[in-house]
Amino acid sequence: MAEQQVLLEAQGITKQFPGTLALDNVHLTVERGEIHAVMGENGAGKSTLMKVLSGVHQPDAGTIILEGRHIAPGNPRDALMLGISIVHQELSVVPALTVAENIYPGRLPVNALGMVRYGELFNRAADVLQTLDMNVDVRDPVSELSIANQQLVEIAKALSSNCKLLILDEPTSALTEREVEILFALLRKLTATGVGIVYISHKLDEVFKLTNRITVLRDGKYIGTVNTPETTPADVVRMMVGRPLEALYPPKAKQIDAPILEVQSLQLTPHSPANSFTLHKGEVLGIAGLIGSGRTEMARAIFGADAKHTGTISLNGHVLSIHSPTDAIRLGIGYLPEDRKAAGLFLSMAITTNVEAASLPEVTSGGFLNSSKERLLAEKYVRQLDISTPSIEQEVRRLSGGNQQKTLVAKWLAIQPKVLIVDEPTRGVDVGAKSEIHHLLRTLAEQGVGVIMISSELPEVIGMSDRILVMHEGAIAGEVLAAEATEETIIRIASGQDNTHKRKASALE
Numbered sequence: 319m320a321e322q323q324v325l326l327e328a329q330g331i332t333k334q335f336p337g338t339l340a341l342d343n344v345h346l347t348v349e350r351g352e353i354h355a356v357m358g359e360n361g362a363g364k365s366t367l368m369k370v371l372s373g374v375h376q377p378d379a380g381t382i383i384l385e386g387r388h389i390a391p392g393n394p395r396d397a398l399m400l401g402i403s404i405v406h407q408e409l410s411v412v413p414a415l416t417v418a419e420n421i422y423p424g425r426l427p428v429n430a431l432g433m434v435r436y437g438e439l440f441n442r443a444a445d446v447l448q449t450l451d452m453n454v455d456v457r458d459p460v461s462e463l464s465i466a467n468q469q470l471v472e473i474a475k476a477l478s479s480n481c482k483l484l485i486l487d488e489p490t491s492a493l494t495e496r497e498v499e500i501l502f503a504l505l506r507k508l509t510a511t512g513v514g515i516v517y518i519s520h521k522l523d524e525v526f527k528l529t530n531r532i533t534v535l536r537d538g539k540y541i542g543t544v545n546t547p548e549t550t551p552a553d554v555v556r557m558m559v560g561r562p563l564e565a566l567y568p569p570k571a572k573q574i575d576a577p578i579l580e581v582q583s584l585q586l587t588p589h590s591p592a593n594s595f596t597l598h599k600g601e602v603l604g605i606a607g608l609i610g611s612g613r614t615e616m617a618r619a620i621f622g623a624d625a626k627h628t629g630t631i632s633l634n635g636h637v638l639s640i641h642s643p644t645d646a647i648r649l650g651i652g653y654l655p656e657d658r659k660a661a662g663l664f665l666s667m668a669i670t671t672n673v674e675a676a677s678l679p680e681v682t683s684g685g686f687l688n689s690s691k692e693r694l695l696a697e698k699y700v701r702q703l704d705i706s707t708p709s710i711e712q713e714v715r716r717l718s719g720g721n722q723q724k725t726l727v728a729k730w731l732a733i734q735p736k737v738l739i740v741d742e743p744t745r746g747v748d749v750g751a752k753s754e755i756h757h758l759l760r761t762l763a764e765q766g767v768g769v770i771m772i773s774s775e776l777p778e779v780i781g782m783s784d785r786i787l788v789m790h791e792g793a794i795a796g797e798v799l800a801a802e803a804t805e806e807t808i809i810r811i812a813s814g815q816d817n818t819h820k821r822k823a824s825a826l827e
């Protein structure tokens with residue numbers, strides 16, 4: 319009886335990359351109808367294990383048994399035919415193709431002449447999207463969708479085949495809370511039909527809300543599997559990092575100094591709201607708000623990445639003229655973007671190239687790149703941020719997601735900014751590395767850098783900031799002191815239901 323419950327059994331999986339033993343004798347069993355979390359710090363081997371199960375990588379040792387039969391998927395198509403679908407951590411949609419073509423890549427319905435039957439394709443795709451409660455036109459190119467919707471297209475693609483085992487590698491990092499709820503409801507519905515789900519996430523609250531069991535990996539090794547209702551977040555963290563984690567957030571600023579950055583009546587278009595705020599030396603200023611509330615747009619306008627309509631930006635009392643990111647960087651303003659893949663990193667280049675990308679004058683002499691200066695710079699930040707890599711020459715796409723994020727942080731630290739704006743700085747980063755990035759931001763603030771942190775994770779905004787601006791529909795709708803803020807207050811301001819924090823804002827400035 320128990321035997322028949324088991325859907326997938328992976329035993330003794332080992333995978334060696336040049337310089338890295340990514341998986342060392344790892345086990346995983348997934349039962350029918352189960353949601354099974356795989357957790358572990360950045361670089362623990364989670365994605366690699368999923369790539370082995372889904373045919374992207376072939377293991378050096380180990381066996382995979384699906385429904386009692388040995389399988390050895392040689393490529394993702396094989397795995398798909400066997401009923402194993404994966405939604406990868408990094409988006410893999412093709413932006414120029416329509417939503418429908420992305421859902422059925424290489425499996426388009428054709429007529430006798432080999433021509434794609436678009437009507438049928440669009441109808442089928444629309445059906446799949448309906449199960450996801452997704453409101454987009456299947457004829458639209460994917461490039462026109464938000465990141466969240468692109469992610470949902472990936473999930474739709476995974477579900478469009480006859481799927482027995484569904485693997486989701488950090489699927490919610492770009493989703494809003496409502497979208498997460500829809501996804502969870504869908505996953506629960508799927509399990510009722512006997513599908514087994516492997517769910518990778520760094521978010522403990524999600525894992526405890528959603529999953530039946532948790533398997534923990536550390537440094538490529540199998541640590542153990544526990545029943546979710548019988549364990550606690552603290553226990554799981556201990557399994558992941560091998561030690562209990564100290565205080566989650568660093569202490570707040572003891573004192574806030576003079577203003578460093580002043581933004582006055584910043585308007586992005588003639589019809590958008592005018593926003594003003596002041597950032598002080600030594601302060602971490604949080605910016606909260608729903609996805610689409612204008613946080614990123616405001617940051618990009620300050621950084622010169624997007625044009626602004628009117629408004630002034632002053633640094634240490636001098637009005638700046640910023641027309642491009644180059645201007646901003648030269649003046650000492652850094653911006654770490656939310657989408658590391660599209661806007662932040664050169665994935666196919668070395669760590670070195672990425673770290674120095676925004677500070678080339680630092681590593682050139684006489685107009686040429688100076689390789690020992692390059693090396694010193696990269697090595698300094700690899701050490702300081704504890705980026706786990708066999709060498710500074712490693713291509714960034716070969717790093718785990720969290721170590722990619724640390725490389726992006728390094729790039730912006732290297733410009734030695736006076737003001738650093740970070741947009742979702744810990745997305746996809748594990749508990750240990752997250753706490754390192756938090757302490758690092760706080761240390762920067764203590765050294766006199768003004769830090770602006772945009773984050774959708776409310777505990778992070780409250781835990782990290784000294785002061786929090788809350789945006790709603792393009793406007794700064796309220797301001798609260800982090801020490802007095804609750805998640806509830808922020809959500810109310812962010813959804814436009816609370817105006818009482820407006821006056822306090824100007825009083826504080």
Ligand SMILES: Nc1ncnc2c1ncn2[C@@H]1O[C@H](COP(=O)(O)OP(=O)(O)OP(=O)(O)O)[C@@H](O)[C@H]1O
Nearest residue numbers: 335340360361362363364365366716717718719720
């Ligand atoms: N294609 C590759 N070539 C070389 N090394 C790789 C490759 N893919 C992964 N690695 C290495 O294998 C280790 C495990 O990486 P993996 O991506 O599985 O980690 P992860 O647990 O998914 O981490 P994260 O939480 O950051 O996504 C890391 O040290 C990584 O640098």
Ligand SMILES: [Mg+2]
Nearest residue numbers: 364365407719
């Ligand atoms: Mg991963």
